[in-house]
Structure formats: C-alpha cells, structure tokens
Amino acid sequence: MEALSLREDNGDRSAVVGHNTLQLIAFSIGEQTYGVEITTVREIRAWNGATPLPNTREFVRGVINLRGTIVPIFDLRARFGDGQTSPTKNHVVVVMSVGDKWVGILVDAVSDILTVNREEIHNVPEGNAIDTELLNGIVTHESRMVGLIDLHAVVTGAKLDG
Amino acid sequence: MSDLDDFKATYFDECSELMNELEEQFAAIENGERDADRLNAVFRAIHSIKGGAGAFGFSGLVGFAHAYETLLDYVRDGRVEMTDDVVTLCIRANDIVADHINAAQTGEELAADYGAEEKQRFDAIARGQRGDEDEWSGEIIEEFDIEFTPVRVELAVEEEPEAVVEAVAEAEADTFEAPPMPAVPGHWEVRFTPFRQLYSRANDPLLLFRELGALGEINVKAILTDVPALSDFEPFGVYCSWEISLFAPDLTEAAIREVFEFVDGDCRIEVVPLGSGVAPAAKSVAAPAPVAAAPVVAPKPADLLALTEDEVAAAPAASIAAPARAAEEGAGLSFADLASEIVAAAPPKVVAAPVPKPAAPKPPAAEAGEEGGNRSVGVQSIRVDLDKVDRVVNMVSELVITQSMLTQQMDENLRARYTELVRGLEVLAQTTRGLQDSVMAIRAQPVKSVFSRMPRLVRELATKTNKKIKLETIGENTEIDKTVIEQLSDPLTHMIRNSADHGIEDPEKRKARGKSEIGTIRLSAEQAGGNILIIVEDDGNGINRERVLQLARDKGLVAPDITPTDEQIDQLIFAPGFSTAEAVSDISGRGVGMDVVLSNIKKIGGSVHVRSWTGKGSRVTLRLPLTLAVLDVMLVKVGESPYVVPLSSIVETMQCSGATFERVPSGGQVLQVRGEYVQVIDVAQRFAMHSTKAADERFVVLCESEGSQKVALVVDDIIGQQQVVIKSLEENFEQVEGIAGGTILGDGNVALIVDVQGLRTTHIHQNAA
Incomplete structure (x- = not known):
C-alpha cells in the first residue's frame, strides 16, 4: 500500500503558482481525464478493497479504514452512470477533503499534475445532465479535455431513497 | 491580557463545577442529610467562587457570596440552625450566585439590587444569632492567606512588675503603642531607595514588597517628594523611594535584609526598628545585664529567638545561653497561655526553632489550613484539553487493533515454536486492555454533571407557571462519553421545559383528576446494551393528540386524507416549528423546542422516541451511543x-x-x-x-x-x-x-x-x- 502523501508538497507548489493559475491532480477513467484541485487531495493509495455499505446507491463502493477513521469510497465511473468499476490492485483511490469530511474517489489511474490558467476554464456545455451536475468546468490541457470535478456534487445523494 | 482571559475561562469552568457540586449537596441537604461534611463542602464551594470573583473584580458576585458565606459560616459552627427555611433560602441563593457568575461571564449587568432581599435575610438570620459584635458587609476582602499569630511575651512581665528594669519597661510601653500587635518587638521601618541599575537589572520593587509582605503585616508608603515636574522628567530616571513599616513578632533585621539580598548594591536599604527603647536592644543583644538578672522578664524573647546564627555568634557567648533559655521559657509560657485564645494553633516552630527562616513564620489560620488541605486534594485532578485526550483515545484504539492483529497472526505452529513470544503477546493483550479501559474512563463522565443543572430549571419553571413540580433523578452515575454529555444539556432542558409547561397540569386540575397536587418529572439514565437511555417522564396530561393532529394539518405537515396512528401523531411534536401551546409563553411555545431535541440527538448519532398516555403522562426516551466506548x-x-x-x-x-x-x-x-x-x-x-x-x-x-x-x-x-x-x-x-x-x-x-x-x-x- 504505497500511500503517497502530497500534503507536504502543497505549500511549496502553491508558492510558485500565481493567483491566476490552478494546479490540478489529473486522473483517468477509461479514456476520460478529470481533475481536482491539488489542495483538496490528501492522499493517493492503491485500491485494496472496501467494506460494502448497505442501503446506499451503487456508486458508493463501501468504506475503508484510513489510519483509524472510516472513509467512504465513491466509484467515479459509477457516479457518471457508466456502471461499477471492477477494481484491481492497479486502481487508485484518491482521498480528498470535501468540507470537513474525507472521502475517497475510485479512479483508474492518476496521470499527472497540471497547471492551468483560470481563464482557460470553460463552462460545461448544456446537454448532458450528469456532466453539468458533476463538473465545475472544462479545461483543455495539451489538447486533452479535462473535466473539473465538483466534489460536493459527487458525494451527495449517496443514500438509497426508500 | 490573554493570560487573564485564560484564567477567567478556567475560573468559570471551576464555577460551573462548583455550582454542580452545590446542587448535589443541597439535593442531599434537602433530604435531611445535614451533616458537617456537606455544610463544609457547600462553604468551600462558595468560598472558592468568592475568592476567584475577588481576583477578577466581580464585585457584585463577591458581595453576595460574602454575605452568603457569612451565613454558611454561622450554620457551620452551629450558631444558626439549618432549618428548612434556611435551606430554601440557600437554594435560592445558589441560583443567585449562578446568575451572578453568568452575568460576569457574559458581561451583562445585573440590577444593582439583585439578590439584595436575600442578602438582607442572610443578615437578619446571621445577626439574630450574633448580636452586634462585628460588622459585616459585602466589601471585597481578598486577604492574603497569611496570618500571624501574635505571641504575647509580656505576660511574664506583668506578673513580676517589680523586676522590670526601667529600660525594659520603656520598651514595653513603646510596643504597646502599636495597637494591632500585642507582641512587644517586631515593628520595623524599612527605607528602600532603589538606584537606576536596580531597574536595569529587571528587578521589580513590587516583588520585594510582596516578599516582605510574606514576613508580616506591611504598610508601604511611596515617597514622591523627589518626583520632578513633568518637563524635567527623565524617562529612565528613578524618583521614587519607599518607606515600609513592617510588623512581625519574631523578625530580625537579617531576615528583612535577606529579602533585599538580590538587589544588594543596587539600592539603599535602611532597616530601623521602631521605638528608640527597643532599638539598641534589638540591634546588639545589648541588654545582657537585665536579661541575665531577670531571665524570666526577657524583654524580647521572640526577638532573641529569631536572631540569625551570625548575630547570635556575634554576641557575647556568655550572655546568650541564659536569655535564650529565658526566651524559650517565656515564649513557651505565653504560648500556652494564648493557646486557648488563639484559634489557629501557632506552629511550635516559632517557639522552638532557633533560626527561623523568613518564610517559615506563617502560622496557617484556621481557614487557611482548611483551604490548604482541600487544595492539596484538588491538585489530584488536572484539567486537560479534550483534544489531547481524544488523541490518546484514538491512539489506544489503534494499539488495540494492532494488538489483536498480532494475536491473530499467531497460528498453532508459531505458538508451539515461540512460547516466549506468546507469553509476551498475552501480557501485551492484558496491558492494552487495561490501557484502553483507563483511557475510556478518562472521557466517561457521570450524567450527573448535566442532571444536576435540572433541579434549578424545574424550580424556576414551577415558579413561573405556578405549578408544583417535583424532579426525581435516577441513575445519575451512569457514565457516558464526555462529548455526548456536552450535547445533552440543551435537549434535556427543552424536554423538561416541555414537560413542565405542557405536561404537568395546574394544581387544581390535578386535584380534580385525583392526582397528587405535586407533579412529578422523572429524569433517568440507564445503560441498555451499547446505548445509554435518557428518559424524561412526567405524570401530567400527556400529548393532546387531537390538537397535535389539528395543528399538523393546519401547518400542512399531514395531508388531510391521511389518518396517522397515535404513535405517529406523538412523533409529530418533533416536527420543526411545531407547538401545541395555545399562547407563546416565555418558557416554551415558540415551537423551537422538540425539533432542537431531535436534531441535537441525531447529531450525536442517537434517536428520540416519545410515548404518551392521555391524562396520565408522557415519556420521551433518548437513545444515545456510547461513542468511542x-x-x-x-x-x-x-x-x-x-x-x-x-x-x-x-x-x-x-x-x-x-x-x-x-x-x-x-x-x-x-x-x-x-x-x-x-x-x-x-x-x-x-x-x-x-x-x-x-x-x-x-x-x-x-x-x-x-x-x-x-x-x-x-x-x-x-x-x-x-x-x-x-x-x-x-x-x-x-x-x-x-x-x-x-x-x-x-x-x-x-x-x-x-x-x-x-x-x-x-x-x-x-x-x-
């Protein structure tokens, strides 16, 4: 379980990065690339199973033990409505803080750390409801489209209704 | 400034603990347990509150607490009988003290005459017993804990007046002019003129004066005659000197000078014994003749006693033995004589120790002694930030998990091979278990700390609603995690308010229904599995289901075509904005009560359940988790x-x-x-x-x-x-x-x-x- 803590790095990096730029951790689900602001990421760890939570929606993969606290794991693929991921040891859990809570997001792989200009962030085109619900914006990086994940939206609505 | 705020916060913490203790004690006292221990505990609590209040300048609180304390003191030593009236008055007084504390904490101003009536009643009760021997008032008396017991040594002189040498008589006459101290010697004047370097070496005259104050009673006078006009004022100039008059029965010049030891050379010190007659004698043990002639009438036995070794050594060897013995005798005699008069026993050290250290002569007064005793008990508990305890709890949890993981790794093969390791693991398991229990015990607290706030609430509610309400508490020693307890106070308050306001009927109505005039609210706590149940029951009216349903329909909480069951109707009272009270009273009825209960309890992972029996009463049950247990x-x-x-x-x-x-x-x-x-x-x-x-x-x-x-x-x-x-x-x-x-x-x-x-x-x- 090679947990890579990024917390120490934050300070230095944000020091070099100007006001107008944003650093992202980019990760992939299939062919798609998504990103979250680097300051929200607490830890990246390999998938090592999770205890399933009953009475929750399918994108809640369960809970894991993160040094003594219980952290829920959200399957981002399932959250986008693409069916559950079949995770292997090569899949990655990105642990992030949302408000005062810590959550883990199950993704296929972490690809890069990107620096983007805030001006380059575009609105999500209307059309697909799930995209507009879960993304804050879209940014192009080296001709790749990166969707900026709205973490608050991802973690809401986890409970099964009724 | 922040330091002071810290102290204040600690003080208020202590106050709330002390108030809880008071509630507890008075609950027992009300039940007739009026033994001395309880009264002492009450007295101590009030005294501590007063003491802190004095330090922070909460004069209203000090005034009231002082009056209250005076009464308690009289009750304690039996001069005032602890009648039911007095108990009631005291309980009322506790509430007033709590209000004062609260006002001090929030910075509110209470009416100037708040509690004046009770104060007068204390006065009346206390004065009824005491005549008019001494005045009492609400003034701030935050005294040093140091009190000196005078040693009257001239008794022997009075017995044999003929033997008195004239000089000695003079000396006595002198000392008799100092009215507060019956003792002959020990009145000194110290002139203290600091030089500039004293300040540049970061000395503070105030500290010196305090140290002097520890030797005896001091009176400090600043000499400001040298202070120049503002135009000539040099910022770092030293213009002020002091004259300190110092009373202490057995004090030597050396002891006084010792105080100034660290500023030696940085100031000018003149130590002058007051009274010309005394002066030579004190200086030099210079009256060996009269002393030797009449050892019994040694003029200043205490003084001689107090001589430091150097001085003793400096004096002629022959003359010392006799007066020293005389001093012992004299002092011993007078001590015995005085023993009956002086409440506080002066430590024999004063008499026997040939070289009293400056700090030594601090005979504890009766009260100081008692307080001191308690304080040493108090030291056995410490205040720790809850965060720190949480960290320990978390780490111990991790340890438990690791330990059980290790144990699971040991299969039969390994067990057979490494017996020592197995034994070690067993010990580790035991120790871990013990550690865990101890850590949990730190955070667990009896619910008493919340329950004890409720009697007062019920009393107030009863007064406001003109009902007669009795509060019973059961299982107050049930322990819950501290974090849970902290969340309990508000819900309990709401629930009890509800019971008192909506549940319990007026005395007349209760009578008409054949119930006892006094309504009962029962507050109980018990452990049920992994949960704690907190139950608030009353024998009042129960929930008026028709009215609840009607209101719920009016507010659109229940659709018109649905007919809920009785149980479902009961649960409606937890809906936000719901209130059945016909008029909004200042106690409850704004509809913010029960939904607060629900949300607070849910927040800590608990649940709320209500049951009601029409005309017979209702019961609200809170199920709380034993978090981290x-x-x-x-x-x-x-x-x-x-x-x-x-x-x-x-x-x-x-x-x-x-x-x-x-x-x-x-x-x-x-x-x-x-x-x-x-x-x-x-x-x-x-x-x-x-x-x-x-x-x-x-x-x-x-x-x-x-x-x-x-x-x-x-x-x-x-x-x-x-x-x-x-x-x-x-x-x-x-x-x-x-x-x-x-x-x-x-x-x-x-x-x-x-x-x-x-x-x-x-x-x-x-x-x-």
Missing part, C-alpha cells in the same frame, strides 16, 4: 462482508436447521422460540447482499432490542466474539439505515455495526407501508 460484539458474516452485533443485545444464537420458522399472513417470517413468536429479519435480504450459504447452514442471532422486544437476525456465518472500538460513519459520510456505525477489525478492514433496534423499527415501517 469499547463494545463487546459478535462478529458475523453476511455475504462476503463482516458485520458485528453488540453482544449486549444478543440473547442466544442457533443454527437455522434447528429453528422453527413460520409464515405470517403479511408474508413475513416469524421464529418460534420456546413458545414465543419473534420477528425474523434476513440481514442479507435487508442489506441487499447475496447470501453465500444454503438456508439450512445459516445462523439465527436472537437479539433483544429496546423494551424487551425480541428480533431474530438471520446471518450467513458466526465468526466469534471480539472487542471493538466504535467508529463513526457520519464523520466522513452520513448515517446509514440499519447501521449503527463501523469498527476496524484486526486485519485492518472495516466491519459495520448492525443497528438492531433500527432494523426492527424500519422493518415494521416497511411492512406497514
């Missing part, structure tokens, strides 16, 4: 996932093959256990998991939930018993139906804790729907 559980498997069931709720387990299931018309299953039919819940089915086993190979875990309702859980496998630490799911997620929380197993995986009660009730709802 160790839980004995049974580890079971449902599908591939581990679940734990609190052992405390398990009645028995059995194999499905040996159990008798029956079908009921609703389609559900029941289990027949010794003639009793028990509702069956297939956990795999409820949690939408795939059972991995054939029906016959599965197990039944028979549980008992709240109110002795049994429920049979069907699980796939039973793994064993274990101790676990409860972890919150809500910390990073949200509450999940049917799950009470999570825990971390020895292998580091998470197991979920089955919420037996929750499963049962949601099951009923689902079946009903």
Whole structure:
C-alpha cells in the first residue's frame, strides 16, 4: 500500500503558482481525464478493497479504514452512470477533503499534475445532465479535455431513497 | 491580557463545577442529610467562587457570596440552625450566585439590587444569632492567606512588675503603642531607595514588597517628594523611594535584609526598628545585664529567638545561653497561655526553632489550613484539553487493533515454536486492555454533571407557571462519553421545559383528576446494551393528540386524507416549528423546542422516541451511543462482508436447521422460540447482499432490542466474539439505515455495526407501508 502523501508538497507548489493559475491532480477513467484541485487531495493509495455499505446507491463502493477513521469510497465511473468499476490492485483511490469530511474517489489511474490558467476554464456545455451536475468546468490541457470535478456534487445523494 | 482571559475561562469552568457540586449537596441537604461534611463542602464551594470573583473584580458576585458565606459560616459552627427555611433560602441563593457568575461571564449587568432581599435575610438570620459584635458587609476582602499569630511575651512581665528594669519597661510601653500587635518587638521601618541599575537589572520593587509582605503585616508608603515636574522628567530616571513599616513578632533585621539580598548594591536599604527603647536592644543583644538578672522578664524573647546564627555568634557567648533559655521559657509560657485564645494553633516552630527562616513564620489560620488541605486534594485532578485526550483515545484504539492483529497472526505452529513470544503477546493483550479501559474512563463522565443543572430549571419553571413540580433523578452515575454529555444539556432542558409547561397540569386540575397536587418529572439514565437511555417522564396530561393532529394539518405537515396512528401523531411534536401551546409563553411555545431535541440527538448519532398516555403522562426516551466506548460484539458474516452485533443485545444464537420458522399472513417470517413468536429479519435480504450459504447452514442471532422486544437476525456465518472500538460513519459520510456505525477489525478492514433496534423499527415501517 504505497500511500503517497502530497500534503507536504502543497505549500511549496502553491508558492510558485500565481493567483491566476490552478494546479490540478489529473486522473483517468477509461479514456476520460478529470481533475481536482491539488489542495483538496490528501492522499493517493492503491485500491485494496472496501467494506460494502448497505442501503446506499451503487456508486458508493463501501468504506475503508484510513489510519483509524472510516472513509467512504465513491466509484467515479459509477457516479457518471457508466456502471461499477471492477477494481484491481492497479486502481487508485484518491482521498480528498470535501468540507470537513474525507472521502475517497475510485479512479483508474492518476496521470499527472497540471497547471492551468483560470481563464482557460470553460463552462460545461448544456446537454448532458450528469456532466453539468458533476463538473465545475472544462479545461483543455495539451489538447486533452479535462473535466473539473465538483466534489460536493459527487458525494451527495449517496443514500438509497426508500 | 490573554493570560487573564485564560484564567477567567478556567475560573468559570471551576464555577460551573462548583455550582454542580452545590446542587448535589443541597439535593442531599434537602433530604435531611445535614451533616458537617456537606455544610463544609457547600462553604468551600462558595468560598472558592468568592475568592476567584475577588481576583477578577466581580464585585457584585463577591458581595453576595460574602454575605452568603457569612451565613454558611454561622450554620457551620452551629450558631444558626439549618432549618428548612434556611435551606430554601440557600437554594435560592445558589441560583443567585449562578446568575451572578453568568452575568460576569457574559458581561451583562445585573440590577444593582439583585439578590439584595436575600442578602438582607442572610443578615437578619446571621445577626439574630450574633448580636452586634462585628460588622459585616459585602466589601471585597481578598486577604492574603497569611496570618500571624501574635505571641504575647509580656505576660511574664506583668506578673513580676517589680523586676522590670526601667529600660525594659520603656520598651514595653513603646510596643504597646502599636495597637494591632500585642507582641512587644517586631515593628520595623524599612527605607528602600532603589538606584537606576536596580531597574536595569529587571528587578521589580513590587516583588520585594510582596516578599516582605510574606514576613508580616506591611504598610508601604511611596515617597514622591523627589518626583520632578513633568518637563524635567527623565524617562529612565528613578524618583521614587519607599518607606515600609513592617510588623512581625519574631523578625530580625537579617531576615528583612535577606529579602533585599538580590538587589544588594543596587539600592539603599535602611532597616530601623521602631521605638528608640527597643532599638539598641534589638540591634546588639545589648541588654545582657537585665536579661541575665531577670531571665524570666526577657524583654524580647521572640526577638532573641529569631536572631540569625551570625548575630547570635556575634554576641557575647556568655550572655546568650541564659536569655535564650529565658526566651524559650517565656515564649513557651505565653504560648500556652494564648493557646486557648488563639484559634489557629501557632506552629511550635516559632517557639522552638532557633533560626527561623523568613518564610517559615506563617502560622496557617484556621481557614487557611482548611483551604490548604482541600487544595492539596484538588491538585489530584488536572484539567486537560479534550483534544489531547481524544488523541490518546484514538491512539489506544489503534494499539488495540494492532494488538489483536498480532494475536491473530499467531497460528498453532508459531505458538508451539515461540512460547516466549506468546507469553509476551498475552501480557501485551492484558496491558492494552487495561490501557484502553483507563483511557475510556478518562472521557466517561457521570450524567450527573448535566442532571444536576435540572433541579434549578424545574424550580424556576414551577415558579413561573405556578405549578408544583417535583424532579426525581435516577441513575445519575451512569457514565457516558464526555462529548455526548456536552450535547445533552440543551435537549434535556427543552424536554423538561416541555414537560413542565405542557405536561404537568395546574394544581387544581390535578386535584380534580385525583392526582397528587405535586407533579412529578422523572429524569433517568440507564445503560441498555451499547446505548445509554435518557428518559424524561412526567405524570401530567400527556400529548393532546387531537390538537397535535389539528395543528399538523393546519401547518400542512399531514395531508388531510391521511389518518396517522397515535404513535405517529406523538412523533409529530418533533416536527420543526411545531407547538401545541395555545399562547407563546416565555418558557416554551415558540415551537423551537422538540425539533432542537431531535436534531441535537441525531447529531450525536442517537434517536428520540416519545410515548404518551392521555391524562396520565408522557415519556420521551433518548437513545444515545456510547461513542468511542469499547463494545463487546459478535462478529458475523453476511455475504462476503463482516458485520458485528453488540453482544449486549444478543440473547442466544442457533443454527437455522434447528429453528422453527413460520409464515405470517403479511408474508413475513416469524421464529418460534420456546413458545414465543419473534420477528425474523434476513440481514442479507435487508442489506441487499447475496447470501453465500444454503438456508439450512445459516445462523439465527436472537437479539433483544429496546423494551424487551425480541428480533431474530438471520446471518450467513458466526465468526466469534471480539472487542471493538466504535467508529463513526457520519464523520466522513452520513448515517446509514440499519447501521449503527463501523469498527476496524484486526486485519485492518472495516466491519459495520448492525443497528438492531433500527432494523426492527424500519422493518415494521416497511411492512406497514
């Protein structure tokens, strides 16, 4: 379980990065690339199973033990409505803080750390409801489209209704 | 400034503890336990509150507490009898003290005459017993804890006036002019003129004066004649000198000079014994002749006694032996004489020790002694930030998990090979268990600390509503985690208000209904499995269901075409904005009460349940988790996932093959256990998991939930018993139906804790729907 803590790095990096730029951790689900602001990421760890939570929606993969606290794991693929991921040891859990809570997001792989200009962030085109619900914006990086994940939206609505 | 704020915060913490103690003591005193210990405890509490208040300048509080304390003092030594009237007055006084503390804390101003009436009654009661021997008032008296016991040495002189040498008589006459001190010697004047370097070396005259103050009674006068006009004022100039007059019965010049030892050379010190007659004698042991001639009438035995070694050595050897002996005799005599008069026993040290150190002569006064004793008891507890304790709790939890993981790694092979290691692991297991218990005990607190605030609330409510209400508390020693206790205060207040305002009827109405005029609110706490139940019951009117339903319909909380059951109507009182009170009183009725209860309790992972009996009363039950407490559980498997069931709720387990299931018309299953039919819940089915086993190979875990309702859980496998630490799911997620929380197993995986009660009730709802 090679947990890579990024917390120490934050300070230095944000020091070099100007006001107008944003650093992202980019990760992939299939062919798609998504990103979250680097300051929200607490830890990246390999998938090592999770205890399933009953009475929750399918994108809640369960809970894991993160040094003594219980952290829920959200399957981002399932959250986008693409069916559950079949995770292997090569899949990655990105642990992030949302408000005062810590959550883990199950993704296929972490690809890069990107620096983007805030001006380059575009609105999500209307059309697909799930995209507009879960993304804050879209940014192009080296001709790749990166969707900026709205973490608050991802973690809401986890409970099964009724 | 922040330091002072810190001290203040500590003081208010202490106050609230002391107020709780007062409530507790008076609860017992009201019940007739009026022994000295309780009265002393009450006195100490008030005294401590007053002391701190004095230090922070809360004069209103000091004034009132002082008057109260005076009364208590008289009660304590039996001059005032502790009648029921006095008890009632004292209880009222506690409330006033609490109000004062509260006002001081929030910075509010109380009316200037707040509590004046009670104060006068204290006065009246106290004066009734004491005549007019001394005045008392609410002035701030925050005295040093140092008091000197005068040693009257001239008694011997009076006995044999003929033998008195003239000089000695003079000396005496001199000292008699100093009225507060009957002792002959020990009146000194110190002139202290600091030089500039004294300040540049960071000395502070105030500290010196305090040290002098520790030697005896001091009177400091600043000499400001040298202070120049402002135009000539040099910022670092030294213009002020002081004259200190110092009273202490057995003080030597050396002792005084010792105070200034560290500023030696940085200031000018003149130490002059007051009174010309005394001066030479004190300086030089210069009256060996009269002393030798009449050893019994040694003019200043105490002084001689107090001579430091150098001075003694400096004096002629021959003359010392006699007066020293005389001094001992004289002092001893007078001490014996005085013993009956002086309440505080002067320590024999003063008499016997040939070289008293400056700090030594501090005979504790009666009160100081008592306080001191208590303080040393108080030191046995310390204040620790809850965060720090939490950190320890978390780390110990980790340790427990690691330890059980290690134990699990030991298979039979290893056990046989490494016996020493096995023994070590066993010791580790024991120690860890002990450590865990101790850490949990730190955070666990009796609910008493919340319950004890309630009697006052009930008294106030009774007065405001003109009802007669009695509060009974049961199980106040039940311990819950401190974090839970802190969340309890508001809900309990709301619930009791509700009971008093809406539940309990007017005395007339109660009489008409054939009930006792005095309404009863019962507050109880008990442990039930992994939960604490806090129950507020009253024998009042119960919930007016028609009215509740009507209001709920008016507010659109219940659709017109739905007819809820009685139980459902009862639960409506928890809806936000709901109030049945016809008029909004200042006690309750704004409709913010019960939904606050619900949200507060839910926030800490608890649940609220209300039951009502029309005309007979109502009962609100709070189920609270013992957060972070160790839980004995049974580890079971449902599908591939581990679940734990609190052992405390398990009645028995059995194999499905040996159990008798029956079908009921609703389609559900029941289990027949010794003639009793028990509702069956297939956990795999409820949690939408795939059972991995054939029906016959599965197990039944028979549980008992709240109110002795049994429920049979069907699980796939039973793994064993274990101790676990409860972890919150809500910390990073949200509450999940049917799950009470999570825990971390020895292998580091998470197991979920089955919420037996929750499963049962949601099951009923689902079946009903």
